[in-house]
Structures are given as C-alpha cells and as structure tokens.
Amino acid sequence: MKEVLLVLTNRWADWEASFAVSVINSVPMYKVKTIAIDNLPKVSIGGIRAEIDYSIKEYQQLDNLAMIILPGGYSWKEDQHEEIANFVQKVSASHIPVAAICGATIFLGKWGFLNSVNHTGDDLDLFQKEKGYNGQDYYVSAQVVVDKGFITANETASVEFAYEIFKILKVDEAQEIEIWYDNFSNGTAR
Amino acid sequence: MKEVLLVLTNRWADWEASFAVSVINSVPMYKVKTIAIDNLPKVSIGGIRAEIDYSIKEYQQLDNLAMIILPGGYSWKEDQHEEIANFVQKVSASHIPVAAICGATIFLGKWGFLNSVNHTGDDLDLFQKEKGYNGQDYYVSAQVVVDKGFITANETASVEFAYEIFKILKVDEAQEIEIWYDNFSNGTAR
DSSP states (O other), X not given: OEEEEEEOOTTBOTTTTHHHHHHHTTSXXXXXXXXEXXXXXXEBTTSOEEOOSEEGGGOOOOTTEEEXXXXXXXXXXXXXXXXXXXXXXXXXXXXXOEEEETHHXXXXXXXXXXXXXXXXXXXHHHHHHHTTOOSTTTBOOSSEEEETTEEEEOTTOHHHHHXXXXXXXXXXXXXXXXXXXXXXXXXXXX | OEEEEEEOOTTXXXXXXXXXXXXXXXXXXXXXXXEESSSSOEEBTTSOEEOOSEEGGGOOOOTTEEEEEEOOBTXXXXXXXXXXXXXXXXXXXXXXXXXXXXXXXXXXXXXXXXXXXXXOOHHHHHHHHHHTOOSTTTBOOSSEEEETTEEEEOTTOHHHHHHHHHHHHTOSOHHHHHHHHHHHHHOSOO
C-alpha cells in the first residue's frame, strides 16, 4: 500500500483536494496521510483543525510515496515555504507526481517548477501579472493541466483535479473513473 | 458573531460540506465550529483527522447558533446516532436551520425529521426502497431541496448545497452569491 501525502499549510482550502483524497483513501492501493512543516494541527479556511501525520523533516524515504497533493490556501501567497519547496524538488526529482491547485500553483510558479511547462491556475495568472509576465510562456486557459509530472488546477476545478489524479494513480478501471467524473460534474439527479 | 456547527462523525465525507464551511467561516458574521458526540478527533473518508471543538453534551445554549450542517459519511448507515438525533430535534424546535447531505439525509429520514416534507438524497431514496416505501410522499428528484428549516442534498451536489445555505445565512449580497455559484458550477476558465 503506497502513501499519498496531502501537504497542509495554515488556512488550507477545504474543498480543493477533498474529492481527490476521499476516493484515494478508499481504494486498497493507497493510504492518504497529512504532512506539514511541523506536527501542529493546520486549520482550514472552513475552520477544521486537521492533525498532521508527518513533519517534512521526518519524511526522508520516498520509496513508498505515490504522489503529493498541495491544496490551495491563503498562506501560499504570504510565506515562501522554502522547506516545502525543497520537498517538492526532491519528490519531483524522484519522478513522483506533484498535484497542486489554486494558491499552491502560485507557490510552484514562484519556485520555478512550472517555468518550462504549460500550466493553469487563476492565481498563477495573477502572479504572472504582478510580476509583469505576459503569461504566454506557460499559461493555459484551462481548468486543469497535466504536464511533466505536475498537475495544476484552478480553484473552481476540484472535481476535474481529482479526475486527472485518479487517472494517474489508476484508482479504478478507466470506465469507473469516467462514471465518477460524469456524476460529480453533472449531478446524479438528472 | 454567530456559530455554525459542523456535526462530525467517523468517516465523514470530506467534500460534502467543504464549499459551505470555507465561505461561512470567511465572512465576519459567522464562525464555524466542529461538534461531535465526544471530543475525540473524527477521521474523514479522505484520512483527515479533524479535532472537535464541542461535544454535544456541553453545547446546551443555542442562542448563538445560526445553523447546523451534517455532512454525509459512512457511519450514518451503521449507527443510530441517537444523541445527534436529540440534538437535531432541539435545534429544529428552536427554528434553527438544519442542513444535511448524502448519508446524513438517511439519518434524518430514519428519525422521522423528513416525513412530512419534500426532500432529496440518493441515499434517502435507497433507504426508502429498503424500507419498502415508494418514496412518493417526500422524495423529490432534485440535487437540493429546501423546505421547512431542512436543507437536504445529494452527494454530488456539494456546490448547490453550499449555494442554498449561503442564501439562508445571507453570507453576502444576493448578486455575489450568484457569481460564486456560477463560478463553482461552471468553472472560471471559460
């Protein structure tokens, strides 16, 4: 059973990785664990105090790691999060996928992880405007982009984000993943 | 500042109330707090160990309560949750709205809260079939139903569920709530 790490920061966005982790943690191949720069609970935007399974310092061995997921949240714009950046670097260098949504895409952009690839994100777009970039190098107007081991998504694309993650992690048969996506995109009361 | 209580049970569904609580807890009028039958952390389907602010026993005074929200989760089918049912009864008798989604609608149905009103819910439908009900009395094929102080929703309707809650709690100007709903229903990268 491999681990999928949810990287939590203060004021993490409740909804952004919620579809992803609930399915991943329900299949036999994976277990979701929370990780942060320390072991103190991290409070979501919605007021949920989530306990932390691992500090980054104590997570040295990546052999059992299938993916890391970075939900958005207010702290990505406020702090540098250098320790998390170093961890992303290590994970990415080990060819383990990194999934980021909303504010976490800014963080990846700031640290240069997305410079050579095409990525999306409302906030990434804002970040580029602030920096005077025209965004043409790597900005794509799409809800989710998957490229070179990085999955990036807009804050309004939590279902699409989960869908792309499910295909990469192969959480189920392709057809079942399509049914899940159709239900959660369009509703079941049709 | 009034409180909105998120009622957590073991294996609560991460995504179902996530849109609702993140907006409610971000506006000045409300604060989201977690409540459960005891003070032990409650682990979500996705593996998040959420700490508990109040046990039901210690929450006797409802003057400062604006709403309770019951996310779905696996334990609603397994346990009776009598203590939560008594709390719902007390809240409802005080004319404070009760919002429930997915498995939590079964729980409300089991305890008779929805018998005289029209409600929705995939699981409520299943529950009715198991019990031999034809469902015509109170089942509606819709993603969300708001009726007589109860808001009920399907598991695939977390955005619609939040939208109905926002209108009742008046978290923002009507027009802003519509913009939020449009963005989260249709995406921002259009």
